[in-house]
Amino acid sequence: MHSYLDFETSIAELEGKIAELKALAGGSVPISDEVKGLEKKAAKSLADLYVNLSPWQKAQVARHPDRPHTIDYLQGLITEFSPLSGDRKFGNDQAIIGGLGRFRDSPVMAIGLEKGHDTQSRLKHNFGMARPEGYRKAVRLMELADRFGLPVVSFIDTAGAYPGIEAEERGQAEAIARSTDCCLGLGVPLVAVIIGEGGSGGAIALAAANSVLMLEHAIYSVISPEGAASILWHDAGRAKDAASAMRITAQDLKRLGIIDDIVPEPVGGAHRGPSETVAATGDAIARALNSLRELAPDALRAHRRDKFLAIGSSLPG
Amino acid sequence: MNWIKNFVRPKIRGLLGAKREVPENMWIKDPETGQMVFYRDLEANQFVVPGSGYHMRMAPDIRLKSMFDDATYQTITLPQVAVDPLKFRDERRYLDRLKESKQKTGQDDAVLAGSGTLDGLQVVIAVQDFAFMGGSLGMAAGEAIIVAMRTAVQKRCPFVLFASSGGARMQEGILSLMQMPRTTLGVRELRAAGLPYVVVLTHPTTGGVTASYAMLGDIHIAEPGALIGFAGPRVIEQTLGVKLPEGFQRAEYLEEHGMVDMVVHRHQLRGTLSRILRILTKEPPLPPLEKAEDSGDKSEEPAALAPAETD
Numbered sequence: 001m002h003s004y005l006d007f008e009t010s011i012a013e014l015e016g017k018i019a020e021l022k023a024l025a026g027g028s029v030p031i032s033d034e035v036k037g038l039e040k041k042a043a044k045s046l047a048d049l050y051v052n053l054s055p056w057q058k059a060q061v062a063r064h065p066d067r068p069h070t071i072d073y074l075q076g077l078i079t080e081f082s083p084l085s086g087d088r089k090f091g092n093d094q095a096i097i098g099g100l101g102r103f104r105d106s107p108v109m110a111i112g113l114e115k116g117h118d119t120q121s122r123l124k125h126n127f128g129m130a131r132p133e134g135y136r137k138a139v140r141l142m143e144l145a146d147r148f149g150l151p152v153v154s155f156i157d158t159a160g161a162y163p164g165i166e167a168e169e170r171g172q173a174e175a176i177a178r179s180t181d182c183c184l185g186l187g188v189p190l191v192a193v194i195i196g197e198g199g200s201g202g203a204i205a206l207a208a209a210n211s212v213l214m215l216e217h218a219i220y221s222v223i224s225p226e227g228a229a230s231i232l233w234h235d236a237g238r239a240k241d242a243a244s245a246m247r248i249t250a251q252d253l254k255r256l257g258i259i260d261d262i263v264p265e266p267v268g269g270a271h272r273g274p275s276e277t278v279a280a281t282g283d284a285i286a287r288a289l290n291s292l293r294e295l296a297p298d299a300l301r302a303h304r305r306d307k308f309l310a311i312g313s314s315l316p317g
Numbered sequence: 318m319n320w321i322k323n324f325v326r327p328k329i330r331g332l333l334g335a336k337r338e339v340p341e342n343m344w345i346k347d348p349e350t351g352q353m354v355f356y357r358d359l360e361a362n363q364f365v366v367p368g369s370g371y372h373m374r375m376a377p378d379i380r381l382k383s384m385f386d387d388a389t390y391q392t393i394t395l396p397q398v399a400v401d402p403l404k405f406r407d408e409r410r411y412l413d414r415l416k417e418s419k420q421k422t423g424q425d426d427a428v429l430a431g432s433g434t435l436d437g438l439q440v441v442i443a444v445q446d447f448a449f450m451g452g453s454l455g456m457a458a459g460e461a462i463i464v465a466m467r468t469a470v471q472k473r474c475p476f477v478l479f480a481s482s483g484g485a486r487m488q489e490g491i492l493s494l495m496q497m498p499r500t501t502l503g504v505r506e507l508r509a510a511g512l513p514y515v516v517v518l519t520h521p522t523t524g525g526v527t528a529s530y531a532m533l534g535d536i537h538i539a540e541p542g543a544l545i546g547f548a549g550p551r552v553i554e555q556t557l558g559v560k561l562p563e564g565f566q567r568a569e570y571l572e573e574h575g576m577v578d579m580v581v582h583r584h585q586l587r588g589t590l591s592r593i594l595r596i597l598t599k600e601p602p603l604p605p606l607e608k609a610e611d612s613g614d615k616s617e618e619p620a621a622l623a624p625a626e627t628d
Contacts, residue, residue, distance in 0.1 A: 018420055063361050079404070106412075126488075130543065138452050156562060162548065163547070163548030163549075163552050163553050163556050163557075164548075164553065164556070165553065165557070165559070165561065165562075166558060167547070167548075168546050168548065168553070168565070168566060169546060170574070171532075171574065171575070171576045172528070172547040172548070173523075173527035173528040173531075173532050173546065173547035173576075174527075174532040174576055176499065176528040176529075176547065177497075177527070177528050177530070177531075177532040177533050178531050178532075178533070180497055180498050180501050180528075180529060181501050181505070181533060183498070183502070184498060184502060184505060185505065198494055200485075200523055201448075201494070201497060201524075201528040201529075203545070204494055204495075204497050204498060204527075208501070220491060221378065221487045221490065221491060221494070222487055222489075222490055222491055222494040222525070223485070223487055224492050228407075229488050229554075231487065232407035232408065232487060232488075233407050233408055234408070241407075242407075244488070245406060245407065246403070246405075246490040246491070247403050247491060248490070248491070253491060256402075256492065258491050258492075258493065258495065275386070301503060303355040303500050305505075306545050308495065308498045308502060309463075310497060311492070311494065311495045312398065312399060312402075312456050312460075313491055315399035315402040315492075316399060316402070
């Protein structure tokens with residue numbers, strides 16, 4: 001059973017009815033024409049709905065509790081995974097996880113922001129909001145990868161870096177800045193995938209990459225729609241308007257030249273087909289890594305530099 | 318289009334004869350103590366409130382004049398960028414907000430940069446203007462920072478940044494977020510060229526600016542009492558539902574927590590910068606006579622503080 005989003009009530013009703021009819025008929029009876037008809041109708045409504053998702057609806061899909069998270073991508077794509085812990089300075093922030101492994105047989109360093117999937121794991125991962133030690137761990141892992149010539153793959157899924165007293169105390173801003181700086185200086189390929197929410201500085205710290213991929217219904221923005229609404233409209237309830245105005249969808253960001261590729265999601269969103277989503281993401285990562293394979297360390301740095309410096313230069317206005 | 322391509326922009330100030338917000342014969346209120354100060358007294362004291370020592374904001378051209386020898390510098394021509402590419406509108410149109418800030422400050426955007434000499438040493442200095450949409454970092458400001466840093470690289474001289482910003486300019490959406498890695502690339506170019514990069518953090522500096530180039534300096538200097546942080550205090554209070562401790566995220570707090578090298582009173586700032594930059598560039602020390610001029614705490618030469626002439 002899915003958790004349905006607000007705008008999915010018609011789908012929820014149809015699918016509820018189908019489940020009910022199936023239960024009434026019992027397992028032995030062949031599925032009636034009525035059920036088949038309903039299933040067809042539900043599939044069509046779902047497809048229609050998801051083709052035309054508004055930016056705010058996408059934000060909700062991107063935050064769907066059943067959406068595959070970094071842990072699912074690590075499990076699905078990385079073999080022989082050896083998690084690595086700690087920043088060697090202060091602690092081990094579980095909002096950022098990472099480690100050594102093999103991606104389609106080739107050694108890589110995989111790093112990602114993890115939100116957690118139930119109360120206990122959400123608390124453990126601090127809802128995917130990293131503290132300075134998280135970013136410093138990421139830097140440590142990226143530098144390790146650089147030293148041993150391993151490509152880095154990062155998975156981005158965060159509402160933003162943690163805005164807390166102790167995070168400030170330990171230099172949240174500096175930690176983010178150094179992490180972005182580290183990304184830009186890597187002599188190995190860096191591929192970033194925005195899998196859910198790409199929230200502000202907390203996201204860019206791991207996404208200043210040679211190739212930035214984004215899932216079809218993921219969002220990537222300078223501030224959350226709620227945050228922008230409360231600052232610019234003085235009303236957090238205007239998040240829907242903020243989501244539209246800021247251009248946070250993969251489709252808009254591809255047009256603006258911010259991301260390189262969009263990874264398609266199954267009809268109804270990644271949460272309706274997690275393994276399919278993870279596999280499609282794997283294919284996109286493989287393509288991106290393959291295109292960077294021939295580049296020497298300096299060429300990789302130049303590639304990243306030119307890519308980011310070019311952003312905005314071809315916009316009209 | 319090549320981003321390096323420079324366009325000479327109309328001198329809005331010249332055309333409109335725009336005036337600074339504060340008439341010179343006005344009384345200014347110290348935001349902390351409520352003390353009233355005569356504008357001219359404030360100006361003569363580098364905008365530090367004489368009694369309380371509160372460091373008021375300084376207009377970017379006045380700041381540049383206060384740093385360069387003989388209050389003279391060459392303005393660095395900043396490139397034109399796409400204006401309002403998202404056609405953004407919140408309660409008001411972004412274009413209207415921009416227009417208003419331009420009129421209010423007489424500047425094209427939130428960064429002003431100049432090159433000149435500081436105690437004879439060639440330097441490039443960029444200043445962020447909080448009065449221009451909270452000093453927010455958008456495409457224009459990001460490009461300005463990069464161009465100023467590259468000017469320092471071309472001139473093979475140190476780069477000094479006076480930071481002041483509420484963070485990213487939300488009206489430019491993701492394009493403002495992209496200025497974080499873009500400006501970081503500028504820092505990397507300074508580093509690769511072996512040139513000193515000194516950040517002076519002024520009140521207030523938060524958000525995407527601290528989380529990128531403003532926290533990547535070789536040396537971090539903060540002005541007394543300046544608010545410096547990643548998340549603004551209001552965001553933290555709202556998120557956590559707590560009252561923040563006194564002095565939280567202030568310059569002195571950051572020094573205590575290892576994020577800035579020193580907190581320097583504005584009267585000593587020029588001398589401090591001069592001393593540090595001369596050491597980093599292996600220049601000989603200034604002769605004692607000139608040095609004495611800068612070490613006095615209240616007697617910065619008034620020539621450097623004369624009212625800004627509009628250019």
